[in-house]
Amino acid sequence: MTQRPPGGGPDQATAADRIRASGRRMTVQRRLVLDALQRARHHTTAEDVAARIRRQLPQIDPSTVYRNLEALESLGYVTHTHFEDRVTRWHLADERRHGHLVCRSCSAEIEVPMTLLEPLARRLRQEHGFEADLAHSAVVGLCRACAPAAAR
Amino acid sequence: MTQRPPGGGPDQATAADRIRASGRRMTVQRRLVLDALQRARHHTTAEDVAARIRRQLPQIDPSTVYRNLEALESLGYVTHTHFEDRVTRWHLADERRHGHLVCRSCSAEIEVPMTLLEPLARRLRQEHGFEADLAHSAVVGLCRACAPAAAR
DNA sequence: GACATCTTGCGTCTTGCTCGCAGTCGCGAC
DNA sequence: GTCGCGACTGCGAGCAAGACGCAAGATGTC
Structure with a gap:
């Protein structure tokens, strides 16, 4: 918890600002990861996020998705939870916990x-x-x- | 929960009887898995169980360990719990929960x-x-x- | 616009575990 | 004691999630 989670909704403009403020960059891929999580609402797997993005950006790589989920988590935008199977589920952090x-x-x-x-x-x-x-x-x-x- | 867990301690003789009674067999490998869990007390990984057994039975195969853990779990002798990493931890079921x-x-x-x-x-x-x-x-x-x- | 550097895509590797198969061996019956 | 059924083993192969290193590309600051 080095970063505080964002206060408001998952506003893309705010997100971009906060991401830039932290020395990171707002890339197309990163925006699409955020997008996909918003559209999925919650409990999505990395593979599902990748599949959603692939519709708009077919060349997206799974490792890019993993790295972005991790980056967004360290900024407090995203959290993951472990379900019974071995797959990690991701969702936006600003949803009601x-x-x-x-x-x-x-x-x-x-x-x-x-x-x-x-x-x-x-x-x-x-x-x-x-x-x-x-x-x-x-x-x-x-x-x-x-x-x-x-x-x- | 089709099987009730054994009532007493992890007595090997009783274990063997119960295992046989269920139509399964008490093999050297199975006994050694039980042994290893007893010696480790709790929270052991399958890999660790395999390593312990290997001292006495070098040719033990990981898949044999996995299959035995599963078999012993279905008999109520063993349970597993999920920690933070991806590794499943195993321990004897008769320990205090x-x-x-x-x-x-x-x-x-x-x-x-x-x-x-x-x-x-x-x-x-x-x-x-x-x-x-x-x-x-x-x-x-x-x-x-x-x-x-x-x-x- | 130039430049530093963050990020991506790609290929490869690791880890934890599963599966099919042929041969082995436990154990109840005789 | 030995026979035979079939549960079990070891082996090889495979799988899915995810990590890692690197060269090329994109981003944002000056």
């Missing part, structure tokens, strides 16, 4: 408000001095539909 | 009692009908030592 539940059985993804997770974060801070980032990893388990079947 | 905190900065691993996580699990169950397995994924964040430095 939320936690993720993911069903082990049907892979359903459920968003939960951070207020639900806050009490745990508070206890971890108080009892272990640990600053938890509970939005970062999905909570694995069984959803309402799958839990009864698995209980048998 | 606990949660994991992992520091994003120094990679320190902290174990916390399940009682700490229980309130969250209860709320997820009540409010979302979601049966969370909070031991399955580590909580990512910053440990007591690293948090102050990062806050600047």
